[in-house]
Amino acid sequence: MFSGIKPLTAPLPRSDHSIIRNNFRLYHMTGNVREWVMDAWRDNYNNAPSDGSAYIDSNSNYHVIRGGSYADNADALRSSAREKLSANTADIYTGFRVVLELG
Secondary structure: OEOOOEOOOOOOOOOOOOOOOOOOOOOOOOOOOEEEEEEEOOOOOOOOOOOOOOOOOOOOOEEEEEOOOOOOOHHHOOOOOEEEEEOOOOOOOEEOOOOOOOO
Protein backbone atom coordinates (compact mmCIF):
# COMPACT_ATOMS: atom_id res chain seq x y z
CA MET A 1 0.00 0.00 0.00
CA PHE A 2 1.15 3.51 -0.77
CA SER A 3 -0.08 6.00 1.83
CA GLY A 4 -2.71 3.44 2.77
CA ILE A 5 -4.83 4.37 -0.24
CA LYS A 6 -4.31 2.01 -3.21
CA PRO A 7 -2.41 -1.17 -3.90
CA LEU A 8 0.75 -0.60 -5.95
CA THR A 9 -0.08 -3.26 -8.55
CA ALA A 10 -2.90 -5.53 -9.48
CA PRO A 11 -2.87 -8.83 -7.61
CA LEU A 12 -1.12 -11.67 -9.46
CA PRO A 13 -2.34 -15.25 -9.36
CA ARG A 14 -0.33 -17.51 -7.07
CA SER A 15 0.35 -20.02 -9.81
CA ASP A 16 -0.20 -19.34 -13.48
CA HIS A 17 1.08 -22.33 -15.42
CA SER A 18 0.51 -20.52 -18.73
CA ILE A 19 3.48 -18.27 -17.90
CA ILE A 20 6.85 -19.80 -18.68
CA ARG A 21 9.94 -18.74 -16.78
CA ASN A 22 12.95 -17.45 -18.72
CA ASN A 23 16.40 -19.06 -18.96
CA PHE A 24 17.37 -17.39 -15.67
CA ARG A 25 14.39 -19.10 -13.97
CA LEU A 26 12.61 -15.78 -13.50
CA TYR A 27 8.95 -15.01 -14.11
CA HIS A 28 7.17 -11.77 -15.03
CA MET A 29 10.22 -9.90 -16.36
CA THR A 30 8.20 -8.14 -19.04
CA GLY A 31 5.06 -6.11 -18.80
CA ASN A 32 5.95 -3.43 -16.27
CA VAL A 33 7.38 -0.86 -18.66
CA ARG A 34 8.84 -1.26 -22.11
CA GLU A 35 12.59 -0.66 -22.27
CA TRP A 36 14.21 2.26 -24.13
CA VAL A 37 17.56 1.00 -25.41
CA MET A 38 20.67 2.73 -26.73
CA ASP A 39 20.28 1.53 -30.34
CA ALA A 40 19.13 4.02 -32.94
CA TRP A 41 16.04 2.85 -34.82
CA ARG A 42 16.45 0.91 -38.07
CA ASP A 43 13.84 -1.10 -39.90
CA ASN A 44 15.95 -4.26 -39.79
CA TYR A 45 19.21 -5.74 -38.50
CA ASN A 46 21.14 -5.49 -41.78
CA ASN A 47 24.71 -4.31 -41.09
CA ALA A 48 24.10 -4.27 -37.33
CA PRO A 49 27.24 -4.53 -35.13
CA SER A 50 28.17 -8.20 -34.76
CA ASP A 51 29.85 -7.72 -31.36
CA GLY A 52 26.63 -6.89 -29.50
CA SER A 53 27.38 -3.18 -29.21
CA ALA A 54 24.66 -0.61 -29.79
CA TYR A 55 23.97 0.75 -33.25
CA ILE A 56 24.61 4.49 -32.97
CA ASP A 57 23.38 6.98 -35.58
CA SER A 58 23.80 10.63 -34.60
CA ASN A 59 21.37 11.64 -37.37
CA SER A 60 18.52 9.53 -36.00
CA ASN A 61 15.97 10.98 -33.59
CA TYR A 62 14.43 7.57 -32.88
CA HIS A 63 15.54 4.82 -30.53
CA VAL A 64 14.49 1.20 -30.21
CA ILE A 65 12.11 0.26 -27.43
CA ARG A 66 11.75 -3.41 -26.45
CA GLY A 67 9.24 -5.46 -24.59
CA GLY A 68 5.80 -4.32 -23.61
CA SER A 69 4.20 -2.34 -20.84
CA TYR A 70 1.22 -3.04 -18.64
CA ALA A 71 -0.94 -1.27 -21.25
CA ASP A 72 -0.01 -3.65 -24.11
CA ASN A 73 -1.54 -6.89 -25.33
CA ALA A 74 0.09 -10.17 -24.31
CA ASP A 75 1.79 -10.62 -27.70
CA ALA A 76 3.85 -7.46 -27.05
CA LEU A 77 5.09 -8.79 -23.69
CA ARG A 78 8.31 -10.31 -24.98
CA SER A 79 11.83 -8.92 -25.13
CA SER A 80 11.94 -9.47 -28.89
CA ALA A 81 9.04 -7.05 -29.41
CA ARG A 82 10.57 -3.99 -31.06
CA GLU A 83 9.22 -0.52 -31.85
CA LYS A 84 10.61 2.97 -32.28
CA LEU A 85 10.18 6.00 -30.06
CA SER A 86 11.37 9.56 -30.49
CA ALA A 87 14.25 10.53 -28.22
CA ASN A 88 12.16 13.56 -27.19
CA THR A 89 9.20 11.50 -25.96
CA ALA A 90 8.45 10.81 -22.32
CA ASP A 91 5.58 8.61 -21.19
CA ILE A 92 4.53 6.36 -18.33
CA TYR A 93 4.94 3.18 -20.40
CA THR A 94 8.68 3.39 -21.13
CA GLY A 95 11.70 3.02 -18.84
CA PHE A 96 15.37 2.15 -19.10
CA ARG A 97 17.94 0.02 -17.29
CA VAL A 98 21.23 1.17 -15.87
CA VAL A 99 23.91 -1.42 -16.53
CA LEU A 100 27.41 -1.60 -15.10
CA GLU A 101 29.80 -3.99 -16.80
CA LEU A 102 32.05 -5.70 -14.27
CA GLY A 103 35.50 -7.06 -14.91
